[in-house]
Amino acid sequence: MNKLFQAIRQTQIWKSIFRHSYPDTPRNRTLAVLSNFFLHLHPVKVRRSGINLSYTWCMGGLTFFLFLVETITGLLLMFYYRPTAEYAYQDIFALRENVPLGLMREAHRWAAHLMVITVWLHMYRVFLTGSYKPPREFNWNVGVILLVLTLLLSFTGYLLPWDQLAVWAVTVGTNMARATPFLGHEGPGAALLSIGGLDLVHAGSDVRFGLLAGRFVGEGTLLRFYVLHCVGFPLIAATLMAIHFWRVRKDGGISGPL
Amino acid sequence: MGDAIKNFVDWLTQPTLYFTLSTVAILAILKYRKYTTKISVIIGTFVVGIAFLAFAWGDTNFNRIITKPDNIPIIILLAAVLYFSWLSLRRAYLNDERMKQGMPPLEGDAGKQKVHTWPDLVYVELICLVLFTAFLLFWSIGVQAPIEEPAATARTPNPSKAPWYFLGLQELLVYFDPWLAGVLLPTFIVVGLMAIPYIDKNPKGNGYYTFEERAFSVTFYWVGFLLFWISFIILGTFLRGPNWSFFGPFEYWDLHKLAPEMNVDVSTYFWVKLLDMPRPANIFLRESPGLALLGVWFFIIPKVLERPIMAKLYDGDRSNLVRYHVMMHLLLWFGLIPVKMLLRWTVDLKYIVGIPEWFLNV
Numbered sequence A: 001m002n003k004l005f006q007a008i009r010q011t012q013i014w015k016s017i018f019r020h021s022y023p024d025t026p027r028n029r030t031l032a033v034l035s036n037f038f039l040h041l042h043p044v045k046v047r048r049s050g051i052n053l054s055y056t057w058c059m060g061g062l063t064f065f066l067f068l069v070e071t072i073t074g075l076l077l078m079f080y081y082r083p084t085a086e087y088a089y090q091d092i093f094a095l096r097e098n099v100p101l102g103l104m105r106e107a108h109r110w111a112a113h114l115m116v117i118t119v120w121l122h123m124y125r126v127f128l129t130g131s132y133k134p135p136r137e138f139n140w141n142v143g144v145i146l147l148v149l150t151l152l153l154s155f156t157g158y159l160l161p162w163d164q165l166a167v168w169a170v171t172v173g174t175n176m177a178r179a180t181p182f183l184g185h186e187g188p189g190a191a192l193l194s195i196g197g198l199d200l201v202h203a204g205s206d207v208r209f210g211l212l213a214g215r216f217v218g219e220g221t222l223l224r225f226y227v228l229h230c231v232g233f234p235l236i237a238a239t240l241m242a243i244h245f246w247r248v249r250k251d252g253g254i255s256g257p258l
Numbered sequence B: 001m002g003d004a005i006k007n008f009v010d011w012l013t014q015p016t017l018y019f020t021l022s023t024v025a026i027l028a029i030l031k032y033r034k035y036t037t038k039i040s041v042i043i044g045t046f047v048v049g050i051a052f053l054a055f056a057w058g059d060t061n062f063n064r065i066i067t068k069p070d071n072i073p074i075i076i077l078l079a080a081v082l083y084f085s086w087l088s089l090r091r092a093y094l095n096d097e098r099m100k101q102g103m104p105p106l107e108g109d110a111g112k113q114k115v116h117t118w119p120d121l122v123y124v125e126l127i128c129l130v131l132f133t134a135f136l137l138f139w140s141i142g143v144q145a146p147i148e149e150p151a152a153t154a155r156t157p158n159p160s161k162a163p164w165y166f167l168g169l170q171e172l173l174v175y176f177d178p179w180l181a182g183v184l185l186p187t188f189i190v191v192g193l194m195a196i197p198y199i200d201k202n203p204k205g206n207g208y209y210t211f212e213e214r215a216f217s218v219t220f221y222w223v224g225f226l227l228f229w230i231s232f233i234i235l236g237t238f239l240r241g242p243n244w245s246f247f248g249p250f251e252y253w254d255l256h257k258l259a260p261e262m263n264v265d266v267s268t269y270f271w272v273k274l275l276d277m278p279r280p281a282n283i284f285l286r287e288s289p290g291l292a293l294l295g296v297w298f299f300i301i302p303k304v305l306e307r308p309i310m311a312k313l314y315d316g317d318r319s320n321l322v323r324y325h326v327m328m329h330l331l332l333w334f335g336l337i338p339v340k341m342l343l344r345w346t347v348d349l350k351y352i353v354g355i356p357e358w359f360l361n362v
């Protein structure tokens, strides 16, 4: 066995991938991090306090992990799901009955719930350790946007099963938009926006209409939420996460007392 | 015995008591942190919690809510929030004691040492990853994701609930119109969160848990997060039934339970009840008492408190005036929530300023 491993490690293929031998010396441990694209997210050395579980609660890392789980399970779900009023419900239903490893829907849903929880707890810990204080003010702001995106991802996904639960939860949520000041047809100030007695903001032109692609949650909404859920928000979130992680390092690594 | 406990819990959880008790509990936990951060406290809490769950499980009404698959995350949330709040306060208490004796905080010694990412960090990440994957798999095998009947826009379920993470906002709808509860206040939450690092100029408590060095900030976050967010989610999930009426955890969700609506506007209180005359037709005149109250709240109070708070937070440095006013306005919007809740419970107040003509009700 050992010999086999030895032999593999001597091949040109192995050597082209890993440019160091087993990382048990300081030099090789440094190289392990520097020459691996994924580990390269980390600095070579970290403060002991930064990896202490009772300090970070591991919540940022877990949020990221759950985001990856969502990406993978979501991709698999996309193979089976058609975002139309005709098929959506049927496809979700069939997933349970007919598809091997139909577990994906469960994993996707529970991980999504968990991600909301972990992102809140991550923020809680960042606040309680004062880690938003200089020089990390900007990264806190990136975080707040990530928080909003996490909730939006979850909310847009909630509609996709196209059952009673989904449609009505989203109806309750988006009903708020009709009361947006100036932009919703039942919002304060909307009545002021009229030309010659003609209302500019009405049920067929306000923000809620734009959100739902209609006057109520319908097929247009489903498509709109689907595109945002599967493409729009994940792209923005992934980009911001890259910035977030990069910033953690640029701001001097995970916070600790000076 | 069992019924007595159930009735007691139903009584205890009515919104007024529930909210008041939660407030007192949170403040007391912070104040008596010397005792509440003991390890026995958290163990005791979990033992009592689990015992209660086991007891309540047998109740049909309670069981119906608790076994909804989508409510499992809320139990996890509750347990996690309890544990981590306790943990952070414990570390804060220990740190404060250490610093009083001239020692660095717990994070201090560890912060000086540096360790290699490989293997020290990578293996922690790996263990977390494996454990969580296993946990997720078990959960996914054990509990099926819910699917209800196909969407039918004609049949409104009662109650219609927003997804659980927005239930805090839905609860606000009891006290505020949608333009505040659903649009303005959420916007202020996001803007307020983003403003925090620029408002808080206290250089202490950066990179370690502490309570005493940041007593106001920590209390603020506990109240905002635990009381107005988490406890509202619990309330919205377990205690709100058809028509958003209140139901105790062991109470049957009766579709016809209707709380009488007898709420009164400030304008009615002032013109009709106090001056014994009809409300004036002119909108501004009619609403002038309410507008005056809001004026005092949003303009006079910040002005009066300017000196003492500026002195305390910013050493009286006038260049921080913008910080102060932004903070005050955000805090006053936030403070409007408990004020309105209290007024609703005590004097059936509906709107402070009520101009339904323009959809402008506060």
Ligand code: HEM
Pocket: A056, A058, A059, A060, A061, A063, A064, A067, A119, A122, A123, A126, A131, A132, A136, A139, A140, A141, A142, A143, A144, A145, A146, A147, A150, A241, A244, A248, A253, A254, A255, A256
């Ligand atoms: C999708 C959401 C998010 C992901 C994946 C994420 C991930 C991470 C990770 C992996 C870290 C490293 C330290 C740790 O694990 O605690 C971190 C640090 C940090 N995060 Fe996040 N985060 C997210 C959302 C947020 C939110 C909502 C906030 C605050 C509003 C935030 C603010 C910060 C700050 C200020 C740091 C630096 C903390 C320090 O240096 O101690 N992040 N984040």
